[in-house]
Amino acid sequence: MSKDLEKHFGITPVEKSKTDIINPQVEEDFLAARKNLLDVIDAGTEAVKQLQELAETSEHFKYYDSLNAHLRTLVEANKTLMSVRTEAIRADKERAPSQKITNNLVITTADLARMLQNKDKDDKESSE
Secondary structure, eight states: OHHHHHHHHTOOOOOOOOTTOOOHHHHHHHHHHHHHHHHHHHHHHHHHHHHHHHHHHHOOHHHHHHHHHHHHHHHHHHHHHHHHHHHHHHHHHHHSOOOOOOOOOOOOHHHHHHHHHHHHHHHHHHHO
């Protein structure tokens, strides 16, 4: 149907642009930061498991305090990981020029009905 509208109105379609294009340097920085954070999270998860075993075995409050501190650090690292992506996108969008395309079509309902009737006639003629 859109091709028929293009033909009737004499318009050409506008290609959609990808709005989330990231500058290669920003993307590289993001990937490096993401990898580092994932490594920290993985190492922290292992440390938490070991601290949990120590705390349960010894039942000493210092191990529980240390476990608590490591858990807070892991939560913070996860929050940082989530914010890094947002910052990378925002930084790239600030550099990219914004484009706004507005397509307005102003016709009367009578014109639209006439075009649809002509289309129906064309369809009938082409099918016969």
